[in-house]
Amino acid sequence: MGTEISTIGEFGLIKRLTxxxxxxxxxxxxxxxxxxxxxxxxxxxEVLVTTDLLMEGVHFDLTYMPLKHLGYKSAMVNMSDxxxxxxxxxxxxxxxxxxxxxxxxxxxEFYEVLRLACDAHEVxxxxxxxxxxxxxxxxxxxxxxxxxxxxxxxxxGAHDTDLxxxxxxxxxxxxxxxxxxxxxxxxYEQLKESNKHLDFQPDFAGREYLLERQMKPEARRDxxxxxxxxxxxxxSMMDISDGLSSELLHICTQSGCGCRIYEERIPLDYxxxxxxxxxxxxxxxxxxxxxxxxxxxFTVPISEHEKIEEMEGVKIIGHxxxxxxxxxxxxxxGNEFELKAQxxxxxxxx
Amino acid sequence: MGTEISTIGEFGLIKRLTxxxxxxxxxxxxxxxxxxxxxxxxxxxEVLVTTDLLMEGVHFDLTYMPLKHLGYKSAMVNMSDxxxxxxxxxxxxxxxxxxxxxxxxxxxEFYEVLRLACDAHEVxxxxxxxxxxxxxxxxxxxxxxxxxxxxxxxxxGAHDTDLxxxxxxxxxxxxxxxxxxxxxxxxYEQLKESNKHLDFQPDFAGREYLLERQMKPEARRDxxxxxxxxxxxxxSMMDISDGLSSELLHICTQSGCGCRIYEERIPLDYxxxxxxxxxxxxxxxxxxxxxxxxxxxFTVPISEHEKIEEMEGVKIIGHxxxxxxxxxxxxxxGNEFELKAQxxxxxxxx
Numbered sequence: 001m002g003t004e005i006s007t008i009g010e011f012g013l014i015k016r017l018t019x020x021x022x023x024x025x026x027x028x029x030x031x032x033x034x035x036x037x038x039x040x041x042x043x044x045x046e047v048l049v050t051t052d053l054l055m056e057g058v059h060f061d062l063t064y065m066p067l068k069h070l071g072y073k074s075a076m077v078n079m080s081d082x083x084x085x086x087x088x089x090x091x092x093x094x095x096x097x098x099x100x101x102x103x104x105x106x107x108x109e110f111y112e113v114l115r116l117a118c119d120a121h122e123v124x125x126x127x128x129x130x131x132x133x134x135x136x137x138x139x140x141x142x143x144x145x146x147x148x149x150x151x152x153x154x155x156x157g158a159h160d161t162d163l164x165x166x167x168x169x170x171x172x173x174x175x176x177x178x179x180x181x182x183x184x185x186x187x188y189e190q191l192k193e194s195n196k197h198l199d200f201q202p203d204f205a206g207r208e209y210l211l212e213r214q215m216k217p218e219a220r221r222d223x224x225x226x227x228x229x230x231x232x233x234x235x236s237m238m239d240i241s242d243g244l245s246s247e248l249l250h251i252c253t254q255s256g257c258g259c260r261i262y263e264e265r266i267p268l269d270y271x272x273x274x275x276x277x278x279x280x281x282x283x284x285x286x287x288x289x290x291x292x293x294x295x296x297x298f299t300v301p302i303s304e305h306e307k308i309e310e311m312e313g314v315k316i317i318g319h320x321x322x323x324x325x326x327x328x329x330x331x332x333x334g335n336e337f338e339l340k341a342q343x344x345x346x347x348x349x350x
Numbered sequence: 351m352g353t354e355i356s357t358i359g360e361f362g363l364i365k366r367l368t369x370x371x372x373x374x375x376x377x378x379x380x381x382x383x384x385x386x387x388x389x390x391x392x393x394x395x396e397v398l399v400t401t402d403l404l405m406e407g408v409h410f411d412l413t414y415m416p417l418k419h420l421g422y423k424s425a426m427v428n429m430s431d432x433x434x435x436x437x438x439x440x441x442x443x444x445x446x447x448x449x450x451x452x453x454x455x456x457x458x459e460f461y462e463v464l465r466l467a468c469d470a471h472e473v474x475x476x477x478x479x480x481x482x483x484x485x486x487x488x489x490x491x492x493x494x495x496x497x498x499x500x501x502x503x504x505x506x507g508a509h510d511t512d513l514x515x516x517x518x519x520x521x522x523x524x525x526x527x528x529x530x531x532x533x534x535x536x537x538y539e540q541l542k543e544s545n546k547h548l549d550f551q552p553d554f555a556g557r558e559y560l561l562e563r564q565m566k567p568e569a570r571r572d573x574x575x576x577x578x579x580x581x582x583x584x585x586s587m588m589d590i591s592d593g594l595s596s597e598l599l600h601i602c603t604q605s606g607c608g609c610r611i612y613e614e615r616i617p618l619d620y621x622x623x624x625x626x627x628x629x630x631x632x633x634x635x636x637x638x639x640x641x642x643x644x645x646x647x648f649t650v651p652i653s654e655h656e657k658i659e660e661m662e663g664v665k666i667i668g669h670x671x672x673x674x675x676x677x678x679x680x681x682x683x684g685n686e687f688e689l690k691a692q693x694x695x696x697x698x699x700x
Contacts (some may be wrong), residue, residue: 002453037476042392053445094405103352126387134407140490
């Protein structure tokens with residue numbers, strides 16, 4: 001039967017599959033291991049490539065994620081990876097495998113909103129594959145971007161004393177998902193009781209921000225632009241898709257360093273805090289492990305402290321340390337907890 | 351409920367989704383509509399991008415297509431699209447969504463043979479996505495290549511009097527599929543009768559070529575190299591994935607011309623002919639509509655006649671005409687039949 005994949009998880013599997021890849025082409029500047037691959041087809045510019053495969057029932061649930069939102073989110077998630085390298089997204093290929101239950105109009109809606117997202121970021125749709133699926137919907141998107149040669153920001157450049165920064169606020173997308181799942185449960189319970197179709201009105205009043213963060217994330221082009229305008233050069237950067245903890249550990253592992261972040265500095269929205277309280281969850285845990293925020297996590301030399309402080313929508317949450325100090329969160333009461341990657345990992349689920 | 355996708359098929363749907371796309375970036379040289387998108391990140395070279403999404407139960411059947419062959423074929427099919435533009439494949443991203451029934455060893459096998467295919471063509475695996483699937487296996491591959499600026503061979507450059515050429519032979523991959531499906535049926539029938547697991551030995555003796563063409567296609571780098579060495583510049587080119595008829599109609603539609611091809615000139619292997627006879631199928635129909643041969647179909651100016659005749663593994667099967675003459679096959683007995691796209695189309699299946 002062989003070994004179950006859940007024993008090593010997604011990152012373990014990727015490591016096994018890719019660890020002895022030898023790059024053969026001089027146009028391949030950097031392969032597996034960062035937000036994007038970096039290709040060198042030109043002296044002045046590097047080409048960035050990132051790709052995602054999204055499966056129904058794993059990455060999205062069409063019960064509460066309408067196809068059009070899915071189109072928007074799929075596009076944004078991929079553009080976010082290009083920004084996370086300090087680049088500009090330029091082209092996209094969009095592949096979709098469709099089951100029989102979808103109509104032409106459904107797919108047009110998906111595409112229309114995906115195109116809205118691309119238009120907002122001036123990205124051209126240049127190709128793809130449209131095919132059928134015997135079961136659920138599958139979406140595969142590849143985004144291509146560019147960055148000035150030598151200016152790509154990898155995960156492996158963080159140094160001792162660098163400041164750790166995040167954009168926006170964290171945990172809201174995860175809270176949005178909890179909210180959607182709760183309403184879905186309520187709906188099914190009512191349905192079971194009444195034994196017929198209901199005109200169910202989910203209760204989302206005052207929670208619009210959480211829903212928007214889950215269903216309609218925005219790739220942070222503005223932050224990359226802001227950094228460029230202020231001549232700030234992050235030493236490392238990635239986008240937060242699996243959760244702050246998991247991403248910060250990637251940066252520390254790849255940079256060979258440790259870190260300290262401060263609970264009180266983690267940016268939270270008011271609605272996130274209220275919802276966590278209501279669900280009896282620890283809001284810091286949600287912010288650390290929730291994922292899908294698509295905010296940028298980056299490090300800058302301590303000399304950039306003032307410039308960063310002036311940037312709206314960016315918060316310094318801690319600093320990079322020597323590797324022997326490990327990676328830890330300092331809580332409000334001054335305790336130290338080791339950071340663990342408990343981010344969302346589809347291949348570790350039992 | 352909306353309109354069923356099968357009413358317009360794959361090409362109809364793609365047309366609806368992409369017909370009013372406006373390209374915004376100067377790096378986007380050519381978008382949807384050919385084997386690859388063509389990007390211009392450099393003055394001397396153009397970047398080619400192609401992508402495929404393969405779904406279990408639609409594009410492959412793991413009952414008779416072992417994972418490792420699937421790895422090889424998935425890679426080849428994408429590299430073939432780069433060669434079909436006259437380019438050289440350089441990088442590949444590989445995404446795979448895996449159900450619970452697969453082990454680490456299964457996926458390693460898939461990857462290992464995919465890497466063999468990449469190594470043979472000196473292509474670097476630079477990224478991808480590894481995730482889980484609630485149902486069947488899904489594979490998405492994006493291949494990136496390069497071509498000298500201005501040298502990409504599109505589908506839209508064929509002219510009246512050009513010669514129509516194909517490499518290799520046609521219909522064998524389709525016959526291989528018929529053979530596999532027949533053996534699968536025999537297996538299930540025997541299984542039903544015996545009511546237990548059988549040590550079933552499929553009967554493939556003397557049909558090895560057909561199986562190889564179906565399970566282990568080879569992208570025709572040699573042909574592209576041969577054309578380059580002989581300084582032959584095709585006016586149009588594509589690879590035969592959906593069948594000769596369908597592909598030739600694409601070239602004629604996009605080039606605004608007609609064509610005549612000759613039944614007696616369509617290259618066939620002996621095993622293909624024998625198998626067609628055995629299954630009571632018309633071998634020409636199989637060659638025209640079978641698909642999955644991954645041979646190259648191209649047109650050259652009539653002045654290149656002698657050079658092409660000298661090329662091993664290339665056959666002239668007809669010529670391009672004025673558009674008003676339509677697209678037709680001239681049979682062995684001199685009759686003319688209009689060519690129709692009856693190629694394999696997953697979205698037209700009822």
